[in-house]
Structure formats: C-alpha cells, structure tokens
Amino acid sequence: MTFFARFAQNRGALVGLLILWAIILMAVLAPLLFPESPWRMVQRPFLPPMAQEGFWLGTDTMGRNVAAGLMHGAWVSLLIGLVSTAVALAIGVPLGAIAGYYGGWVDDALMRFTEFFQTIPNFALAIVLVAIMQPSVTSIVLAIAIVSWPPVARLVRAEFMSLRQREYVEAARLVGQSNLQIMLRQILPNTLSPIIVLASLMVATAILLESSLSFLGLGDPNVMSWGYMIGAARTVIRQAWWLSFFPGLAILLTVLALNLVGEGLDDALNPKLARER
C-alpha cells in the first residue's frame, strides 16, 4: 500500500487535510482578496455579519473588516506555528540524539537540563519570556520554541537508546563510521516517523500558545493574529459576539485539522501500530 493510501484509510485525516488546505489557501489569497491592511478602518464599527455586501463577517470595534483580519491572521498563525516548531525541533532533536546515543553522564546531564524546563508550566514560562523580550514575532516564536522542545528531546532520546544497540548500528561502527555519521545516517532516518507525527501536533500547540499570548495582550502589536482579534473582542463580547466567534472558529478548525492530520500520519508511518489498534 502506498503512503497516501494508508493515510487516506483514516477518513478524519482526509478531512483534516482538506481543512488545512483551505486555511493555507486563505493565507496565500489574503493579500490578493484584501490588498489593504487589515488594520484599516473601512466601515462603521460594530457592523454585524451579513449586514452589508463586502463585509460578510462584519466589522470590529473600530470598523475594521473582520474577514480581512481573519485571512491575514491565517498567515501569521501558520507562520508562527511552523517556524516555532522548526526551532523547537532544532533544539530538541540534537539534544535528544546526543543524550540517547552516548548515555551515561552525558545523558544524565542533558536530561536533568530538559527536566528543568519540563517542571515549569509551559504557558507561564512563555508569558515570562515574551514579557522579558518585549512582544514581537521573533520573541513569540522563540518563547514557544523554548517551552516546546523538551518532549522532542525525550522522544528522540528514547528512540536513539533503543536503536543504538541494533545490529546495523553495530555493523556501521565496525565499518569504522564516526559517531556523527552513525547518528545522522543510520539512526536519525529511522526515528523520523515519530518526529513527524509529534511535529504536526506541535504546530497545533504553537498556534494555540500564540493565540493565548495575544489574547493576554502579549502579541506583536504590529501583526493581526487570531489571538489578538479574540483578545481585543473580549471586552465587547456582550455587544458583538461575531468578533470573537470567527477567529475562535478559525483557531478551533486549524488545531483540529492539524491533530487529525497528525493522527493520519501516525497511521501511515506506523502501519503495524495502526493495524493493531
């Protein structure tokens, strides 16, 4: 069975992929459909959805087009989700690989370091980091990466620990490959599937984290993100439900889609596990 066929066996994953495509499309089309800045005040404030042509999702407290904000926000959310996951992988994978491969005191030292981060509640640490570095896209990406790498490190370490004793690794060592070569060429490719699955879920978590930070007013004040839209709409939730509803729905769908896709990837990459289930 091909990879995609295995993936497609999970109906949920297909739906997730479809939603994800739609959101990526939104992000890509945003500058074409709404070439003007989403911050531009274009109509009277508090216009309800469907009340006027061209403003299908209504306008916010200052007369900005909610639909424009939603589309431009898709770009910000996806970007932050992907980049921060990439950064987290860049920290977590090498640390986990070294700890798992060498073992001993190296492992002990690295794992104590990892546990140090794991004992601090993620969100609290992210708030503190963003507050210290001043809210901006860069500081938010960094903060999310810093709080989300420990699970990656632990996963990679476990994989490396079990794989380093395999015969093909012993064989590689016998041939005279260096430790770095063994780690990169022999073991890492075999740990990729769990990492990919974890990464897809991390993107979802990162989007949620960014939204939560923006909601608390710690977003980058120069970019329109979904979390910012909800945070700004919170004070008027009694007067204008649509201001928090649509971005909330967008976050829900994106996170759901990423989770479904993650599950589908898990099935596709670990066919044995999927059948046992």
Added chain:
Amino acid sequence: MSATSRRFAVPLITSTLVSLGLAATLPASSALAQDTTDSSSAQPQRGGVIDTIIQPEPPGLVLGMIQNAPTRTVAGNIYEGLLRYSTDMEPMPQLAKRWDVSEDGLTYTFYLQENAKWHDGEAFTADDVVFSADVFHRELNPSARAVLEHVESIEATDEHTVVFTLKKPFGPFLISFEAGTFTMVPEHIYAGTDFRNNDANNHPIGTGPFQFDSWDRGTVIKLTRFDDYYEEGLPYLDGINWHIIPDGASRAVAYENGTVDVLPYGTVENFDVPRLTAMDNTCVTDKGHEYFSPFAMLWMNNREGPTADKRFRQAVMYAMDREFARDVLWNGMGEVPAGPFGSNAKFNDPDLDGYAYDPDKAEQLLDEMGYDGEEITLLPLPYGETWNRWAEAVQQNLKEVGINVRTEATDVGGWNQRLGERDYDLAFTYLYQYGDPALGISRTYLSTNAEKGSPWNNVEGYQNPEVDELFNSAATAYPDSERERLYHEVQRILLEDAPLGWLLELGFPTIYRCNVNDLVTSAVGVNDGFKDAWIAD
C-alpha cells in the same frame, strides 16, 4: 531591561486569575430601591452605605505623599484641603471657612473652621496648615513645591488664622489649594518623624467627612462616617466601600448585578458605557473633571529622528483623524482640542485655527521635508484596551500617509522608564491641566523642564526661548487681561511648532444609580463628592 519588563507578567497573571472569580464572590450589597422618580429636589436623608469601585488599587492612602489618581479618589474623602472648587472652578470653603486677598494680590488670609477635628480627636489648628505647607509638602510634593516657590512666608497669626505672603502676584494661587495638591496633614502625627516611614501611614488620619476603617488588600477599602465632622449633619452616608476588581468586564457586571452602585471615572471600558447607562435607574454625569481636565497627548521626540523636524510633526497632526478616535473609541465623549490649551482651560484662545484631518496635506509636508520612510516607534499608553485600540488607529492613520510606524508594547514601568530616558519617537500620554496654564500647561513646554528623568515634564524636549519668556511672564502678570494677551500669543507659536500632538480632552463619565443624589458637587468629582451624597428610599 529585564527588571522593569518582568513586572509585566505578574500583574497580568494575577489580574487574570483574580478576575475569574471575584465578581461572583463579592458580598451582595444592600439592595437599593428601584426608584426612578426624580428625587433631587427632596430633602437629603441620613443613612446608607455606598458600594463603589476603585481602579486600579491605590499604592497607598496618604494623600500629599502619594498623588496617583486612585489615591486621590479614595483619600479625597479622608483628607481635605483649605478650599474646594465648584464645577465652574470657583473656590468654595472647606477647612478655610472664608478668605481675604489683599489689593496688591500679595497677601492671602485664610480663616479656618473653628471646630474641625482630626479623626483621632485632636483639634485642627493653624499650626497644622503651616506644618503641611511649609514642611511636609516642601519635602514631599513636587506640584505643591512649584506653587510654594512663589510664597515668601506662611504664618499662623492666631489659632484659626493663616497668612500667606507672596513674593510677586501669582494668578493661580487661589486655585492651588485642592485637597490632592495641598493636603492638610496632622502636625501632631508627622512633625519630627520620617514622613515616608511613619507607622500612621497605614491608618491615614485626616479631617474629612469619612475616616479610614479597613483595607483588605486586593478586595475592599472601607471608610466610615466621621461623627465629629465640623459641618453640621454631614456627611449623610454611613460609609463607603471601595471594591477592588481588576477586570474591566467584571466591573461592569458588578454594577449590573447590583454589587456596586457607583462607577467612578475610568472604571468601565468605554464600550460598556452605552449599555450600562441604558439600564433602569441609572444616571450618568461627565461633570467632576473640571479641575484636572485630563488632556490626551502624543509625545513627539523633538530631539532626534524625523520627529525633530517641525514639518514631520505637523504632518502627524494632519494625518490623525482625531474626531474618529473620539466618536468611536471614546463614544463621542470629550472635545478635540484646537491647540495646546483645553477648550475650557483658562485663557484658551477660542479663535485658534487648529489642525483638521487632512491626509493630503500631511503627505505634502512629508514630501517637502524629504522623509525617507525611516521607521519610527510608537509607545501606546499601557492603561487598558481603549488606549491600545487608539494606538492602532493612530498607527493606521500614519501608515496611510506613508509614515513607517512600529508599535512597541510596554508595561507601565517600561513606559515610565522609556519616556524618562526619552527613548521613543511617538508616545501616548495624558496630563492634568490643574485649572490654570501656569500650573498644568506651561510645565510641558518650558525648556527648564526638559531634563531627563521624569515622564511627566517636558518629555518632548521642546526648546524655545520665546515660549519660555511668554509662559514665565504670564504666570506672574497682573491683571488677568495681561495674562490673557501673553497666553494667546504663546498658543499661536505652539500651534505652529506642534511640539507634540494634542489628541483629545478626555471626557470621563461617572455612572451611578439615580437614587444616589448630589454625588458630583465639585470640580474633582467623586474625589470629595461623597461628602454631600445621600441615598433616597
């Protein structure tokens, strides 16, 4: 940097946590009768406790030592000044029952209330006045100190008479005796002690209609009626409970569900005002800010960057749609000022032709100066949602004429620090006008006020000897017609130079149940208004 920024996180977390449950756990107040008939003409009635809100929680309650707005609001009912001011800014008797001014404008004689007492039972005398003005405020209070510079001597001629002698006539002298600026503090408690570390600071002793009862940090400050108050029959209320509710939405709910009966200025978001004022038995007033006349401004750094160019600053003025900000963000409350003087400020020039919203003109000015798109920073005022939205609107206005603006969010500590060090290009603020240009307006433009350190003086770094000269002579000029001439001249120069942006004269509504009568009776609003307030059945 980290030391100040770190403060950002902690209040955020606590306020979020606290707001989750607080509104629900506040004790239900005595339900007030839903009487919608007009009872303002009725006879005042004794009794009843008012539940209201103080936002944010004040850092302390010793007025004269601390001047933050929330301190003034609570402690203005505990402490008093020599005078009060009507909503037309006319002086009214308070601890001074009457006063004389000599013909030459140099000698002010105050005759004090004879049966006024401190809350601990000691009598209030002329010695307390001399101590408060000459010792206490000279050491602790910069705004009182600025007034005292004009004073030659302060003398107690008998137990109930005090004479202030000035060096030169000083026009605004009689309006500088407001309780928050010139607080009367007890000599028998503070004389000879370390004022800031005096144990009595935890239990403020004043002469006001209400005395301090208790302060449950983060929850409620309770004041009770002072039975020995010198004005017969006053106050009518038995007490005031100032609830502390950190979340704006919860504060609005507290009023809706009857937990509180009075929402002083700034306690609810502007978006909530129309909904709350539409409720039954709800009255609203925008009176009570005449003394402070809060004036929102946009600091522009005159020292460096594109903002150092006069044409750039004028372009900013033309680019901002200030009427939109007032109508949308402030619900139409407040006035868009023409120039540096508020429309109700003394000596305002009503013929001043201010900056209208004109993006084309702004672009033209930017072209003329050859603005190259250099990025400039904008610091919003970290005082809540309305101010954040406002910064977004201004950023958008400026971007539309081609100014490359980046907003940098800070907490209050970071904002104070950045402005103190002049590390900004554009920044939001609002300042009090204190009833006279010599007290509240000139301080923002005098070059002698431009040194770094304070975020409240000449932060923009404007230096103009001509303006200095005009402001300084206007402060002591006599009579008023001469002051008016000088102030009108200075307004024209400032309007042309646009050292900073004049955004809005803020209008703050006080929302209350209609059966609370005579709540706002002075130019400082509820800061001393509960003295006359009473509840109708």
